[in-house]
Amino acid sequence: MSIRRILVADDEDSIRWVLSKALGKQGHKVDLAADGDEALQLFRRNQYDLAILDIKMPKPTGLELLDLFQQERPEMLVIIMTAESSMKNAVEAMKRGAYDYLTKPFDLDELDAIILKAGKATAISDQVTLLKDELKEHYQFERNIIGNSQPMQEVYKQLGRIAPSDITVLITGESGTGKELVARAIHFNSPRLGKPFLAINCAAIPRDLLESELFGHEKGAFTGATERKAGKFEQADGGTLFLDEIGDMSLDLQAKLLRVLQEKELTRTGGSQTLQVNVRIVAATNQDLKRKVADKEFREDLFYRLNVMPLELPPLRERREDIPLLARYFLQKARDDLHVSTRGISDEALNLLQKHAWPGNVRELENTIQRAALLSPDQFLTPADFVSLGNEISRQENDNSLEALVHNKLSASLAQMDVNELDNLYEMVLHQMERPLIQIVLGKTRGNQVRTAEILGINRNTLRKKIKTLGINISRD
Structure with a gap:
């Protein structure tokens, strides 16, 4: 203009x-x-x-x-x-x-x-x-962070409060929950929009190189340092630095990071000049930092400096109602990026996806949809396009049957005993199962012994005798 x-x-x-x-x-x-x-x-x-x-x-x-x-x-x-x-x-x-x-x-x-x-x-x-x-619109929370479930609504509320400020944020959550995406959304909805957003994975860089990557180095500081290099803090000056997998940072580097956060200044490796930096820190981890602090593997003072505003991202299994929305989003993304012709996904396939545990969370779901869209010969994805997923779900369902649960529990208990020294094991196991079974059914019937006996398939007098013998208290609440 x-x-x-x-x-x-x-x-x-x-x-x-x-x-x-x-x-x-x-x-x-x-x-x-x-x-x-x-x-x-x-x-x-x-x-x-x-x-x-x-x-x-x-x-x-x-x-x-x-x-x-x-x-x-x-x-x-x-x-x-x-x-x-x-x-x-x-x-x-x-x-x-x-x-x-x-x-x-x-x-x-x-x-x-x-x-x-x-x-x-x-x-x-x-x-x-x-x-x-355009950037702010592109990184609107609801546009890039998909989900309408209650857990995600809580995340949106927190993001709305966090983004406009300059507060330090610690994002926690399992691998694949979208921590970097959330960090970018925080930056692009903050007053630092237009300034650099830089991300560094503290677990992906060898420890002896991470210091140079973060704080920079002077020429000749170490073998191979042929010229001066600005670190990520300098490069991100005025903007946001995303420290991913912060829990994997060594203790000596944690001390140097703490100094930068406290003093807002740094010295390049091999240098003596003090440089002022103005950087907002957003850190992330899939580890339990409180436990690492207790185990002396993470500095307590750094933890509190980073944990000013904690933000926990829920795993996908705790917001299964978002899976259809996510699946359709990733399918459209595959159409745009990979030029596949798949037009949609059937309700049966969506039901199958909602049953899966998704240990890899949103990232695993995206990869699964992308792979199915590339390989499917049809216009719509069906359960047939997720055969391996269906087999795994069937195995999980079988593993979660009552018989399987009892088997696993008994195996764990008996592994701690010398079975050859036991007598009357059959009666002992039945006795231990009988008491909780009767208690549960009595609870379901609110203490109605006639109905409880019918459900258990035993005589009412037999039930009364067992209640007395086993010392079961009857509650009618």
């Missing part, structure tokens, strides 16, 4: 007249103010792309107006005019945020050049603003 509307404020009639004529010929709409008070009224009534202000005006001065404009509309550019050929006023104006300055008397060609440059700067600023809006 070019400069369209300009506010000119100067207490000299001749300056206002000259600027009005010159800028009007260039196609700009110009509003004139004879003092600071009139300029402020015009500013608050209209939208301007540029203001040209005399540095010394009554009620208020040009510098005072500059401060007000910066507070209320920082995107508007301001050029300051001064009659004093002193750099002091010019430097002060630039420090306060002026785009440029002119020293009276000035050449109109000089003014045209500055306005042309300002127009280009405004166009770039508008483009950056547009890109920021």
